[in-house]
Amino acid sequence: MHFFSFFLTGQVLTQPIGYIESCFTGKNGTPRQPSICSLSRGCLRISKKIFNNPEHSLMGLQQFSHVWILFIFHKNGHLSWKAKVRPPRLNGEKTGVFSTRSPHRPNAIGLTLAKLDKVEGDTVYLSGIDMIQGTPVIDIKPYIAEYDSPRPTDSLKECLEGVTSQAEGGDVSSPVFQTKNSEHKKRSEQDDNTTFLDIDDNSVDKCDLSCKILDNVKVVLATANEPSFVEDTCSLPEFSSKRLVEEDIKNLKQSQDLPGHRNGSLSESQDKPDTCDSFVAKWVTESPVPRLTVRFTPHSQRELQQFKSSCEQGEPSFRFFQSVEEAKYAITKVLSADPRSVYRRNQCLDRLFYFSLDTIHITCWFGDGFAEVLKIQPVAEQAKTCGRLFTCRIAVPQV
Numbered sequence: 001m002h003f004f005s006f007f008l009t010g011q012v013l014t015q016p017i018g019y020i021e022s023c024f025t026g027k028n029g030t031p032r033q034p035s036i037c038s039l040s041r042g043c044l045r046i047s048k049k050i051f052n053n054p055e056h057s058l059m060g061l062q063q064f065s066h067v068w069i070l071f072i073f074h075k076n077g078h079l080s081w082k083a084k085v086r087p088p089r090l091n092g093e094k095t096g097v098f099s100t101r102s103p104h105r106p107n108a109i110g111l112t113l114a115k116l117d118k119v120e121g122d123t124v125y126l127s128g129i130d131m132i133q134g135t136p137v138i139d140i141k142p143y144i145a146e147y148d149s150p151r152p153t154d155s156l157k158e159c160l161e162g163v164t165s166q167a168e169g170g171d172v173s174s175p176v177f178q179t180k181n182s183e184h185k186k187r188s189e190q191d192d193n194t195t196f197l198d199i200d201d202n203s204v205d206k207c208d209l210s211c212k213i214l215d216n217v218k219v220v221l222a223t224a225n226e227p228s229f230v231e232d233t234c235s236l237p238e239f240s241s242k243r244l245v246e247e248d249i250k251n252l253k254q255s256q257d258l259p260g261h262r263n264g265s266l267s268e269s270q271d272k273p274d275t276c277d278s279f280v281a282k283w284v285t286e287s288p289v290p291r292l293t294v295r296f297t298p299h300s301q302r303e304l305q306q307f308k309s310s311c312e313q314g315e316p317s318f319r320f321f322q323s324v325e326e327a328k329y330a331i332t333k334v335l336s337a338d339p340r341s342v343y344r345r346n347q348c349l350d351r352l353f354y355f356s357l358d359t360i361h362i363t364c365w366f367g368d369g370f371a372e373v374l375k376i377q378p379v380a381e382q383a384k385t386c387g388r389l390f391t392c393r394i395a396v397p398q399v
């Protein structure tokens with residue numbers, strides 16, 4: 001077995017497991033999050049430097065629909081970061097770097113949730129990516145909703161009260177338990193044999209309790225089922241475990257500022273609710289940056305029609321898109337999210353904007369509330385006609 005990551009004088013050394021082949025050749029025009037364009041495709045071949053048989057490492061992965069990709073923002077140029085950044089969605093306003101997905105961070109690590117289209121041998125095929133060509137990937141993990149998304153449940157207080165009531169031989173048919181039971185069944189797709197202990201274990205899990213509380217709750221659960229077991233194993237003999245839970249509930253009642261979750265968004269000044277649903281900052285869901293209308297000039301439409309999904313008699317062809325319609329959809333999605341930097345948005349209003357997508361080079365401009373595609377060229381052709389500097393920046397995809 002190889003160990004590529006290890007601690008050495010406080011440093012973690014990592015080795016990419018592979019490099020992304022992406023439909024985005026450069027940062028310009030690459031979506032800021034994978035959700036912007038579901039058709040943005042790429043693939044990742046696991047390196048033979050990591051595993052002698054890279055395909056073995058992908059065994060079982062196709063059983064998952066989505067994967068987390070951890071990668072390095074290798075094109076950030078220089079290692080510099082600031083405590084506060086200006087995310088494009090905040091249109092120039094500052095916020096703490098750790099409250100954003102900025103690529104400029106102390107450790108240039110990106111995290112993308114991509115759709116896993118297929119696994120073939122040593123290669124994973126992805127869609128909905130926001131990584132550029134050649135991005136070094138340091139890990140892949142399956143997306144598991146049960147682990148990776150907060151569970152909408154009752155408040156922490158209710159969970160703990162429910163547990164206490166159960167430990168006291170309380171009413172199993174109480175609304176709190178019924179909700180948890182049905183939620184539990186829905187999530188784990190278990191049958192009607194769900195046991196009393198199962199229900200409570202799940203409710204504890206849902207509430208994301210601290211270790212201390214969790215341990216105490218488990219002890220109470222065990223008390224309800226197997227008193228002698230608790231006597232033997234409880235590591236806190238000086239406390240009654242039930243009393244600990246009661247104290248936790250009392251503390252919770254006193255504390256009104258528990259971090260909780262709620263579906264929706266939250267502004268800085270809003271109080272945080274004590275439920276377990278998720279919430280996000282308001283600037284994410286209600287960004288001051290409007291979505292743009294996207295249009296194509298008749299000329300650019302005709303140019304796009306020249307592309308074919310496969311090489312036919314020297315026609316320009318796509319590498320990742322499967323049709324002109326897909327390409328048009330992706331261009332529209334990228335532009336409607338306004339890919340310009342805040343500086344360009346405010347200072348360079350009437351300037352041309354260029355980006356590459358798959359094998360297409362796109363020239364467009366932005367007006368008040370819209371983006372218009374002016375020209376569509378094959379990347380290779382465009383690179384030929386442009387200056388040397390630009391040619392160097394473009395990695396011509398292998399068709």
Ligand SMILES: C[S@@+](CC[C@H](N)C(=O)[O-])C[C@H]1O[C@@H](n2cnc3c(N)ncnc32)[C@H](O)[C@@H]1O
Binds near residue numbers: 072132134136
């Ligand atoms: C805002 S970041 C978000 C990335 C990831 N989803 C995350 O949350 O960590 C996405 C942007 O990073 C930039 N980017 C993508 N791959 C990069 C790379 N390899 N090096 C530097 N910047 C990159 C692109 O400009 C893209 O729009």
